[in-house]
Amino acid sequence: xxxxxxxxxxxxxxxxxxxxxxxxxxxxxxxxxxxxxxxxxxxxxxxxxxxxxxxxxxxxxxxxxxxxxxxxxxxxxxxxxxxxxxxxxxxxxxxxxxxxxxxxxxxxxxxxxxxxxxxxxxxxxxxxxxxxxxxxxxxxxxxxxxxxxxxxxxxxxxxxxxxxxxxxxxxxxxxxxxxxxxxxxxxxxxxxxxxxxxxxxxxxxxxxxxxxxxxxxxxxxxxxxxxxxxxxxxxxxxxxxxxxxxxxxxxxxxxxxxxxxxxxxxxxxxxxxxxxxxxxxxxxxxxxxxxxxxxxxxxxxxxxxxxxxxxxxxxxxxxxxxxxxxxxxxxxxxxxxxxxxxxxxxxxxxxxxxxxxxxxxxxxxxxxxxxxxxxxxxxxxxxxxxxxxxxxxxxxxxxxxxxxxxxxxxxx
Amino acid sequence: xxxxxxxxxxxxxxxxxxxxxxxxxxxxxxxxxxxxxxxxxxxxxxxxxxxxxxxxxxxxxxxxxxxxxxxxxxxxxxxxxx
Numbered sequence: 001x002x003x004x005x006x007x008x009x010x011x012x013x014x015x016x017x018x019x020x021x022x023x024x025x026x027x028x029x030x031x032x033x034x035x036x037x038x039x040x041x042x043x044x045x046x047x048x049x050x051x052x053x054x055x056x057x058x059x060x061x062x063x064x065x066x067x068x069x070x071x072x073x074x075x076x077x078x079x080x081x082x083x084x085x086x087x088x089x090x091x092x093x094x095x096x097x098x099x100x101x102x103x104x105x106x107x108x109x110x111x112x113x114x115x116x117x118x119x120x121x122x123x124x125x126x127x128x129x130x131x132x133x134x135x136x137x138x139x140x141x142x143x144x145x146x147x148x149x150x151x152x153x154x155x156x157x158x159x160x161x162x163x164x165x166x167x168x169x170x171x172x173x174x175x176x177x178x179x180x181x182x183x184x185x186x187x188x189x190x191x192x193x194x195x196x197x198x199x200x201x202x203x204x205x206x207x208x209x210x211x212x213x214x215x216x217x218x219x220x221x222x223x224x225x226x227x228x229x230x231x232x233x234x235x236x237x238x239x240x241x242x243x244x245x246x247x248x249x250x251x252x253x254x255x256x257x258x259x260x261x262x263x264x265x266x267x268x269x270x271x272x273x274x275x276x277x278x279x280x281x282x283x284x285x286x287x288x289x290x291x292x293x294x295x296x297x298x299x300x301x302x303x304x305x306x307x308x309x310x311x312x313x314x315x316x317x318x319x320x321x322x323x324x325x326x327x328x329x330x331x332x333x334x335x336x337x338x339x340x341x342x343x344x345x346x347x348x349x350x351x352x353x354x355x356x357x358x359x360x361x362x363x364x365x366x367x368x369x370x371x372x373x374x375x376x377x378x379x380x381x382x383x384x385x386x387x388x389x390x391x392x393x394x395x396x397x398x399x400x401x402x403x404x405x406x407x408x409x410x411x412x
Numbered sequence: 413x414x415x416x417x418x419x420x421x422x423x424x425x426x427x428x429x430x431x432x433x434x435x436x437x438x439x440x441x442x443x444x445x446x447x448x449x450x451x452x453x454x455x456x457x458x459x460x461x462x463x464x465x466x467x468x469x470x471x472x473x474x475x476x477x478x479x480x481x482x483x484x485x486x487x488x489x490x491x492x493x494x
Contacts, residue, residue, distance in 0.1 A: 064433050065429075065430060065433075066429070066430060066431055066432055066433035067433070069430060069431065070431075070458075126461070126464070127461060127464075127465065128461075129458065129461065130454050130457040130458050130461060131454060131458060134454075
């Protein structure tokens with residue numbers, strides 16, 4: 001029997017703020033979290049891209065020195081977001097064997113890997129930090145969250161590039177539907193605003209090069225969009241069965257109605273130009289949720305601001321929804337946050353949950369010349385979502401041809 | 413110039429705090445790293461690596477198991493400096 005699954009806690013540290021309240025407020029106000037990188041390594045390496053969506057509040061302000069030293073930035077962000085989410089959920093009193101973790105990252109502990117490599121080259125093996133491996137491993141966030149909260153019902157990690165964060169939400173749904181846990185700490189993180197990914201993404205012509213206008217660089221759906229903006233941060237959702245949430249009197253933000261994952265089998269980085277894998281993911285997710293296409297009235301799009309990707313997603317949505325797609329309020333929140341890679345789907349799931357709860361679709365900033373080939377209903381202002389029942393989807397697509405879609409709806 | 417035992421203790425306590433979060437004043441000569449300070453074997457290695465760097469000494473892997481108490485480590489480092 002299908003269980004009702006609900007969201008009872010949310011947490012984040014993002015380019016817009018160090019918590020949910022500040023992040024959401026900045027998002028609705030149309031602010032950008034994208035700034036010029038203030039680090040010597042930008043000039044040192046003569047990087048072609050000099051800006052990113054770096055987290056607004058440094059972990060140094062909220063974590064102990066020894067924790068900072070023993071945890072990669074990506075895990076630091078994950079633990080900060082998890083703490084806020086778990087406390088927001090009322091620190092549920094759940095047996096460890098019924099508490100799971102489904103977490104995500106796109107790349108893992110890149111800073112730790114490269115820092116240790118530098119030490120090896122300069123000082124030899126004896127000076128290599130003994131915690132290098134547990135810091136760089138992609139499951140470091142899941143393992144540390146599991147330890148922090150006593151989660152013993154499995155701590156899994158999804159790695160599917162930019163689809164990872166949404167896939168972790170889908171994994172949590174499956175985890176709970178399968179009866180393997182009552183509560184799951186789900187989310188995603190990324191902390192790779194580092195010269196190597198900036199150089200590598202630049203080398204593949206994936207990043208915007210608007211160095212003179214960082215806040216305007218992430219401009220999904222504009223004719224002059226020229227690539228995505230690297231972001232960082234983490235977001236966490238506490239997801240649990242309705243039965244468990246009601247029994248403990250938890251507040252409920254929204255229902256996680258379902259989710260699905262498909263793969264393109266087309267190209268390692270390019271999306272299928274017709275978006276057929278993405279379209280199947282949307283249809284499969286809606287089928288699992290039991291919703292009709294006509295019920296969907298908000299979409300948080302993947303919309304990374306790349307010339308090819310934005311159009312492919314639009315074609316996929318048009319194939320699914322037909323001409324009605326141009327009437328559904330859409331939010332392309334990467335316009336404000338940049339692209340958090342493995343963290344992005346979790347942050348956008350959080351935005352989707354809040355959009356339902358607060359009945360407002362967040363703005364899409366930097367809209368000055370909307371591409372006539374993508375006539376979606378986007379706005380630089382928040383779009384009200386009315387008084388009725390809200391059914392929303394959040395899309396993520398990743399290198400490797402990964403497509404993940406989560407469906408959230410008003411809790412009734 | 414070689415550091416005194418007191419100076420080595422103070423420096424070692426700083427390392428222990430940086431690596432584990434244990435309060436500096438809890439790092440006393442008679443304390444055992446594992447039994448009293450609850451430091452696991454990997455954390456012990458992070459302390460050893462940092463101590464080698466800080467005091468300019470070599471602490472062979474075979475020697476680490478002999479460093480049971482803080483006093484053992486202070487004595488080893490003090491004599492290794494000389």
